[in-house]
Amino acid sequence: MTTHIDTSTRTVERGCPLCEAMCGLSVTLDAADRVVSVRGDAADVYSKGYLCPKGASLGAVDDDPDRLTRPLVRRDGELCEASWPEAFAEADRLLSPLLAEDRNSVAAYTGNPTGHNVAFSLLAGRLARSLGSIQNYSPATMDQLPQYVTAALLFGESSSVPVPDLATTDLFVVIGGNPLVSNGSLGAAPDYRGKLKALRERGGRLVVVDPARTATAAAADEHLQVRPGTDLFLLLGVLHTLFAEDLVRLRDADGRVNGLAELRAAVAAYAPGTVAEVCGIPADTITRLARELAITDRAAVYGRLGTTLNRHGTLTCWALQVVNVLCGHLDRPGGLLFTRPVTGSPTTRKVTGPARPFTVGRFRTRVSGYPEVLGELPVAALAEEILTPGEGRVRGLVVYGGNIARSLPDSAEVQRALAELDALVCVDPYLNETTRHADVILPPPGSLTRDHFDLVLYQFAQRNYARFSAPARAIPAGMLSEWEILLRLCAIYEGRGPEADPDEIDDEIAASLTRSIARTLDADESEIVPGVPGRGPRRLLDLRIRSGPYGDAFGRNPAGLSLSRLLEYPHGVDFGGLEPRLAEVIRTPSGNVELAPPMILDALDRVEMPRSEPGTLLLIGRRDLRSKNSWLHNVTPLAKGKDRSALRVSPVDAATYGLDDGGTALVTSAVGEIRVPVLVSDEVACGVVSLPHGWGHDDPHARLRTAALKPGVNSNTLTDGSVLDPLSGTVQMNAIPVRVAAG
Numbered sequence: 223m224t225t226h227i228d229t230s231t232r233t234v235e236r237g238c239p240l241c242e243a244m245c246g247l248s249v250t251l252d253a254a255d256r257v258v259s260v261r262g263d264a265a266d267v268y269s270k271g272y273l274c275p276k277g278a279s280l281g282a283v284d285d286d287p288d289r290l291t292r293p294l295v296r297r298d299g300e301l302c303e304a305s306w307p308e309a310f311a312e313a314d315r316l317l318s319p320l321l322a323e324d325r326n327s328v329a330a331y332t333g334n335p336t337g338h339n340v341a342f343s344l345l346a347g348r349l350a351r352s353l354g355s356i357q358n359y360s361p362a363t364m365d366q367l368p369q370y371v372t373a374a375l376l377f378g379e380s381s382s383v384p385v386p387d388l389a390t391t392d393l394f395v396v397i398g399g400n401p402l403v404s405n406g407s408l409g410a411a412p413d414y415r416g417k418l419k420a421l422r423e424r425g426g427r428l429v430v431v432d433p434a435r436t437a438t439a440a441a442a443d444e445h446l447q448v449r450p451g452t453d454l455f456l457l458l459g460v461l462h463t464l465f466a467e468d469l470v471r472l473r474d475a476d477g478r479v480n481g482l483a484e485l486r487a488a489v490a491a492y493a494p495g496t497v498a499e500v501c502g503i504p505a506d507t508i509t510r511l512a513r514e515l516a517i518t519d520r521a522a523v524y525g526r527l528g529t530t531l532n533r534h535g536t537l538t539c540w541a542l543q544v545v546n547v548l549c550g551h552l553d554r555p556g557g558l559l560f561t562r563p564v565t566g567s568p569t570t571r572k573v574t575g576p577a578r579p580f581t582v583g584r585f586r587t588r589v590s591g592y593p594e595v596l597g598e599l600p601v602a603a604l605a606e607e608i609l610t611p612g613e614g615r616v617r618g619l620v621v622y623g624g625n626i627a628r629s630l631p632d633s634a635e636v637q638r639a640l641a642e643l644d645a646l647v648c649v650d651p652y653l654n655e656t657t658r659h660a661d662v663i664l665p666p667p668g669s670l671t672r673d674h675f676d677l678v679l680y681q682f683a684q685r686n687y688a689r690f691s692a693p694a695r696a697i698p699a700g701m702l703s704e705w706e707i708l709l710r711l712c713a714i715y716e717g718r719g720p721e722a723d724p725d726e727i728d729d730e731i732a733a734s735l736t737r738s739i740a741r742t743l744d745a746d747e748s749e750i751v752p753g754v755p756g757r758g759p760r761r762l763l764d765l766r767i768r769s770g771p772y773g774d775a776f777g778r779n780p781a782g783l784s785l786s787r788l789l790e791y792p793h794g795v796d797f798g799g800l801e802p803r804l805a806e807v808i809r810t811p812s813g814n815v816e817l818a819p820p821m822i823l824d825a826l827d828r829v830e831m832p833r834s835e836p837g838t839l840l841l842i843g844r845r846d847l848r849s850k851n852s853w854l855h856n857v858t859p860l861a862k863g864k865d866r867s868a869l870r871v872s873p874v875d876a877a878t879y880g881l882d883d884g885g886t887a888l889v890t891s892a893v894g895e896i897r898v899p900v901l902v903s904d905e906v907a908c909g910v911v912s913l914p915h916g917w918g919h920d921d922p923h924a925r926l927r928t929a930a931l932k933p934g935v936n937s938n939t940l941t942d943g944s945v946l947d948p949l950s951g952t953v954q955m956n957a958i959p960v961r962v963a964a965g
């Protein structure tokens with residue numbers, strides 16, 4: 223017997239684009255460029271060999287047979303394959319007249335995967351300027367915007383969200399996050415389980431505040447099963463205790479804060495005894511939590527979607543961060559620290575001119591008058607901006623990597639809106655529940671064909687580091703890079719036509735970046751010369767890296783980094799753990815951390831404690847290890863196993879409402895109803911039910927053949943888009959009041 227040994231495989235290192243943990247992967251391909259295996263890259267300086275099932279399936283993700291390989295264009299009502307010139311010509315034919323009449327009649331939604339895609343990250347600004355519309359939407363208003371608003375108010379810069387220092391903390395309090403499943407977010411880490419194990423091995427404690435006994439809560443030393451939507455009151459109880467028991471100690475923030483007296487007055491009414499009942503946590507537990515946070519040298523309170531996706535999202539995130547400040551954990555090792563990302567951030571650049579106070583509402587939505595926040599409008603407003611007749615109606619929409627028919631609140635209304643559009647152009651690899659409404663679908667090739675660099679996510683990493691990955695394989699014949707697709711869209715928005723030369727726009731972007739770098743470095747433009755040949759993402763990245771905090775500053779710092787140098791380190795370069803840098807970070811007009819901004823105090827004045835309504839349960843969300851929001855359900859190795867989208871109901875509620883395990887429940891909210899399989903589980907507290915989002919792959923016009931076998935149910939049918947956090951416009955996607963019945 224002869225054994226054929228195939229020596230023609232090769233292994234390349236790649237950053238994983240599927241979540242914020244940013245693992246380094248080793249991808250092995252055969253001579254025909256097929257992916258043979260994906261493993262964790264043991265030599266990766268950041269992830270050290272870790273990977274999860276999603277990363278291990280990256281080959282299957284990219285090679286999913288349902289991915290589109292050609293553009294689709296609607297002809298006589300049907301989506302048909304078209305050539306790229308035909309597809310761009312059609313996008314131009316549909317969008318240009320709308321833009322010529324009213325820029326604001328065309329909206330853009332920039333979805334989650336774009337944050338993991340260097341082409342988008344580099345071109346986002348130009349795309350928005352080229353479109354020139356105020357109708358700008360993203361998942362931020364159903365995700366992290368309350369955290370950005372908090373950072374803008376407290377520290378003067380929205381991206382200054384401090385990261386919990388997992389490596390050395392001794393008390394880690396997670397509020398409304400499930401990092402053992404999500405791998406974390408704005409503070410993500412590869413191998414979160416290993417990091418939490420190490421925390422406990424060094425004698426530290428993990429406390430999880432969550433209405434569900436999630437994987438993270440199950441691994442905790444203490445699980446506080448808070449009532450959904452009431453974390454604000456729990457945190458106000460903690461703040462009250464810190465003042466009442468004289469536990470405030472600012473440590474490194476001493477002398478750098480404003481508003482302490484106002485803060486004390488604002489929380490005076492929220493003694494633990496007053497808030498205990500509403501949040502379902504005993505008063506003495508709240509008091510003990512406050513004391514522990516105050517006396518522990520290295521402690522960090524961290525919050526994610528459980529704190530943001532409710533009607534008090536910003537107040538909750540503010541209260542959380544203020545607890546960190548008052549206990550002296552801000553800007554301390556083992557507490558929360560600010561990154562110094564390799565391509566720089568607003569706070570690594572020198573101060574130019576006086577700081578402006580944070581304001582919102584530079585423009586408003588047409589129908590409900592929701593204010594702009596950090597340049598965005600609430601996603602919850604998009605459907606009504608399309609559906610409501612009148613001058614200024616949104617008639618065109620461009621969606622970059624988003625499945626808004628499943629991700630946005632009130633899916634029925636969103637789908638009605640999608641059907642009403644005069645023009646829908648989607649940049650997306652799938653024919654899914656959203657793109658099936660499109661007039662033009664422009665499919666990008668898989669992630670393995672592109673340069674990978676986590677431009678956005680280094681801002682929230684556990685360490686200061688960088689890794690650049692070259693494409694693992696070539697773009698298939700007949701496809702265009704996402705870079706080129708986006709540049710061509712810019713040309714269309716700018717009225718330069720579908721056949722304009724994308725290289726011209728690429729050059730313009732590079733020239734404008736060069737000018738701004740010259741200004742910040744006080745250099746002559748002629749000194750700012752890219753060190754990599756050609757156009758594309760690499761040129762812009764090189765300019766950004768070299769002008770960043772570790773860069774060679776175009777020769778002024780010869781030992782510094784450039785893209786060419788980074789290319790020599792496919793396992794990444796570590797610039798060290800995060801270090802205190804508060805003085806550099808604070809960019810408020812006063813130069814101090816603003817603990818009690820008027821916008822917050824006003825909102826706090828108007829807050830009412832929630833009351834429970836008899837017969838009503840509170841619906842919360844959950845994530846799944848093998849999903850990524852609404853996609854990956856079509857990827858065969860990730861689709862295996864039992865149904866993941868059942869309604870979790872506590873045994874007590876199941877008995878009360880006559881629901882059987884494995885039976886069906888009819889769930890009704892203010893905006894919709896769904897029928898969903900029931901899983902009776904003590905993982906959720908009594909009075910709480912949970913459903914994941916992103917399911918409901920039952921649209922016959924989509925082409926998601928694997929997902930359609932286990933379509934699941936779309937939870938956002940129940941999400942009421944009219945309930946928003948007033949300070950950020952973020953939708954309440956947790957703590958949704960619902961009624962349940964057998965059915």
Ligand SMILES: Nc1nc2c(c(=O)[nH]1)N[C@H]1C(S)=C(S)[C@@H](COP(=O)(O)OP(=O)(O)OC[C@H]3O[C@@H](n4cnc5c(=O)[nH]c(N)nc54)[C@H](O)[C@@H]3O)O[C@H]1N2
Binds near residue numbers: 242400844
């Ligand atoms: N495997 C996987 N990983 C992902 C994703 C995915 O879809 N799958 N999505 C990525 C994205 S886009 C994001 S933004 C991050 C999100 O990262 P996380 O926020 O860590 O993810 P979730 O699982 O949504 O965690 C929210 C937690 O809040 C709890 N919760 C709900 N309501 C409340 C409440 O009122 N109070 C409190 N205290 N808790 C509450 C829920 O039970 C849940 O455990 O995950 C990212 N990572």
Ligand SMILES: Nc1nc2c(c(=O)[nH]1)N[C@H]1C(S)=C(S)[C@@H](COP(=O)(O)OP(=O)(O)OC[C@H]3O[C@@H](n4cnc5c(=O)[nH]c(N)nc54)[C@H](O)[C@@H]3O)O[C@H]1N2
Binds near residue numbers: 630
């Ligand atoms: N009820 C409820 N709803 C939620 C949430 C919740 O917790 N509960 N979470 C919210 C959050 S945090 C988020 S971030 C949003 C996410 O919602 P979306 O922004 O819609 O993001 P995804 O669901 O990840 O959709 C990704 C889309 O991008 C496409 N895609 C994948 N890769 C690429 C690529 O390389 N290029 C391009 N152009 N497209 C690509 C996929 O085919 C898919 O259509 O959902 C939100 N919705």
Ligand code: SF4
Binds near residue numbers: 242245273277
């Ligand atoms: S944890 Fe995130 S980055 Fe790491 S392999 Fe899994 S999906 Fe990829």
Ligand SMILES: [Mo]
Binds near residue numbers: 334361365
């Ligand atoms: Mo998200």
